[in-house]
Amino acid sequence: MINNRGIISHGNHNNFSNNAIGANAQASAPAPRHSAEPAIEADAPWDLGIVTILSEELRSVIDELKLHRHRNPNGLYFYQGEHTAPDATLRIVATQTQSQGQRSTMAALENLRRHYNPRLWALVGIAGGIHDAHARIGNVIVSTDVVYYESRKINPRGDTRRRGEHRQAPAQVVHAVNAYFTDHGTPARINSGNAAGTGDQYEIYPGVIGSGEAVIADRNSDIRSYLTTYHEKVLAVDMEAGGLSQYWQENSVDGIANPGWIVIRGVSDNADEEKGHSHHELAARNAAHVLSQLLPYLCHPARSAAGTA
Incomplete structure (x- = not known):
């Protein structure tokens, strides 16, 4: 007054x-009055927006890609930086969700879209392996296919029938991943001395991710049985990839360029009774390192030049 x-x-x-x-x-x-103008971060093209869930995952991405903390006027924290690939300098931003799960992932994607509008989404972090041969602890799954398993019908007498939703990333992302494995073999093999702090070698596989809201710590879980029956190449499970694929699908009707997406998950446990936190750091750092190896395939020079699609 x-x-x-x-x-x-x-x-x-x-x-x-x-x-x-x-x-x-x-x-x-x-x-x-609140300004309707775009956020200052959106004044130039951003090539990659990364979503992580756990602090170990975000730290691994920050260390691998040399990102720096940025607090925007709304109090949101993002981590920004530039990464030099063989043919381009890529502008990268990462964030962490408020919590686990599909809904928080979609909210984090919306924050990235509003403030940075990146041309590619990447969900990077850890997952539980459900394939004994491929998804060993420390291995990394690169996925352009997601099966969301939560949809289901519960009939009388406890008969539950799951209804899987299967979504695939855009064709250009699938081609990029195929090119990576053509060059490096399937599985690709990386010495983890620089990435995870050990001298062990880990393997990288293309595969399908099963995604829902359950934390699975039971080798005999009906979810594991359902996923491996639904698609024999489901290699791991997480709680966020379904939200990523759903967000992408629902934004494909806007009439503007819709970012591609990819899921990169380091295997931190086998979704069984021995599930724990002891391998989070290893799995997260391996996943972040694989992301850096994939960047030249995923982000081409034309995509990093201002004003191009």
């Missing part, structure tokens, strides 16, 4: 409002 003798007016240009006249005239300054 402002005390004034005479006339007081809070207005804008030729618009006059909230006026008061006379002794001890009082008027309240109006609350500032």
Whole structure:
């Protein structure tokens, strides 16, 4: 409140409002209006937006890609940086969800879209392996296919029938992943000395990710049985990839370029009774390292030049 003798007016240009006249005239300054202009971060193209769930996952991405913390005017924290690939300098931003699960993932994607509008989404972190041969602890699954397993019908007498939803990434992302494995073999093999702090070698496989809301810690779980029956190449399970693929699908009707997407998951456990946290760091750092290896295939020079699609 402002005390004034005479006339007081809070207005804008030729618009006059909230006026008061006379002794001890009082008027309240109006609350500032929110700008409808794009956020300052969106003033130039961003090539890659990364979503992580756990702190270990975000730290691994920050260390691998040399990102720096940025707090925007709304109080949201992002981690930004540039990564030099053989043919381009890529602008990269990463964020962490508020919690596990599909819904929080979709909210994080929306924050990235509003403030950075990247041309590619990447979900990077850990998962539980459900394929004994390929998804050993420390291995990395690169996925352009997601099976969401939560949809189901519960009949009388406890008969549950699951209804899987299968989505595949856009064709250009699938081609990029295929090119990587053509060059490096299937499985690709990497010495983890620089990536995970050990001298062991780990393997990288293309495969399908099963995604839902359950934390699976039972080798005899009906979810594991359903997924391997639904698609024999489901190699691992997580709680977020379904949200990523759903967000992409629902934004494919806007009439503007819809980012591609990819899921990169390091195997931290075998989704069984021994599930724990002891291998989170190893799996997260391996996944972040594989992302850096995939960048030259996923982000081409034409995609990093300003004004190109």
